[in-house]
Amino acid sequence: MMGRWYVLVIAGLLWGCHANEGSVEQVIAQATLQATAKTEALPAEYVYRADPFVLADERVPFARPRAEERVPETQEETACWQPEDQRKPMPLEQFALEQLEMKGVIGDGKQRWALVYTPTQQLVKVRRGHYLGLNYGRVTRVGTTGLELVETLPDGAGCWLTRTVSLSIVGTEPTG
Numbered sequence: 001m002m003g004r005w006y007v008l009v010i011a012g013l014l015w016g017c018h019a020n021e022g023s024v025e026q027v028i029a030q031a032t033l034q035a036t037a038k039t040e041a042l043p044a045e046y047v048y049r050a051d052p053f054v055l056a057d058e059r060v061p062f063a064r065p066r067a068e069e070r071v072p073e074t075q076e077e078t079a080c081w082q083p084e085d086q087r088k089p090m091p092l093e094q095f096a097l098e099q100l101e102m103k104g105v106i107g108d109g110k111q112r113w114a115l116v117y118t119p120t121q122q123l124v125k126v127r128r129g130h131y132l133g134l135n136y137g138r139v140t141r142v143g144t145t146g147l148e149l150v151e152t153l154p155d156g157a158g159c160w161l162t163r164t165v166s167l168s169i170v171g172t173e174p175t176g
Contacts, residue, residue: 080159083136083152092132095119097151100132102169105144112142116167137165145169 092100101117106125113125116132126132126147130139135151146168155161 083160090131092116092118092124092126092130093134093136095133097133097135097137097165097167100167102146102167104169105142107142114139114142114147114167140164 095118099119102114103117103123104115105112106115107113111127113127116124116126118124126139126142128139128142131137132139132149133151135153137149137151139147139149141148146166148164148166150162150164152160152162
């Protein structure tokens with residue numbers, strides 16, 4: 001009885017494997033005739049027209065401008081805030097802030113130290129009051145996830161401005 005079922009199954013499979021009557025070339029030719037392609041026209045080509053260069057000033061636009069000297073008009077402008085230049089620079093002030101990586105924090109709530117990794121592969125302890133970065137960055141707070149510092153930048157007119165930035169532990173996002 002089982003032998004009959006095997007014969008029926010094999011016969012059914014062979015019946016399903018019935019070959020095409022036509023050749024491969026005929027099938028390809030028929031498929032090519034039935035195939036249609038829908039394409040859209042390309043947009044018109046953009047024609048670029050350059051405006052002629054007209055020298056409207058004596059200054060050549062491709063040369064670096066000369067720095068202008070600004071004379072302060074009032075006594076108050078000359079007495080603007082200046083950074084402290086009498087102190088000896090600290091070792092971390094030779095690196096840009098982007099080159100430094102904060103690796104961790106040690107200490108307790110009273111005194112915390114940030115561990116800062118330098119491009120010269122040194123691990124340096126930093127605490128509140130220390131300086132780092134190229135812009136006279138003074139550490140104002142050492143937190144559990146990073147440190148905050150106040151940088152001093154020139155305003156271009158002989159005075160200086162400050163901004164607060166932070167250096168986060170590696171793996172967290174920095175702010176600035």
